[in-house]
Amino acid sequence: MLSVQLHAFNAEKSINRFYGLRANKNLFGAWTITIQYTQFGKRGPSKLFFCNSEDEARERVFVILKRRLSYNRRLGCEYSITHIDADSDVELCQWIPEYEALNVAKEDR
Numbered sequence: 620m621l622s623v624q625l626h627a628f629n630a631e632k633s634i635n636r637f638y639g640l641r642a643n644k645n646l647f648g649a650w651t652i653t654i655q656y657t658q659f660g661k662r663g664p665s666k667l668f669f670c671n672s673e674d675e676a677r678e679r680v681f682v683i684l685k686r687r688l689s690y691n692r693r694l695g696c697e698y699s700i701t702h703i704d705a706d707s708d709v710e711l712c713q714w715i716p717e718y719e720a721l722n723v724a725k726e727d728r
Contacts, residue, residue, distance in 0.1 A: 620709075621641070621706070623700060623704075624702040625637070625699065632695055636657070642676050649669055650669070651676075677714055
């Protein structure tokens with residue numbers, strides 16, 4: 620199981636957005652990816668994707684997060700990862716783009 624939460628905030632542009640992603644196996648052994656996104660104080664939509672294998676789920680999560688983390692061009696404000704929760708057997712560097720760089724940045728603080 621993997622859960623990632625992102626947040627984009629820019630007071631000057633009135634941007635306060637949240638984005639959540641969860642990847643896990645369902646009761647039938649298929650991988651599911653659920654994403655939810657919203658603005659602060661509003662109820663936002665959610666989407667559900669089904670994947671046939673862990674590799675397919677990992678690739679889709681990686682692509683989704685890479686796109687969301689590079690949203691600065693369209694949104695005018697960057698998303699940042701605020702929370703990661705994962706099972707101990709999940710190798711985060713394979714699921715999250717530039718995870719090693721995120722760890723270095725956290726250790727420098």
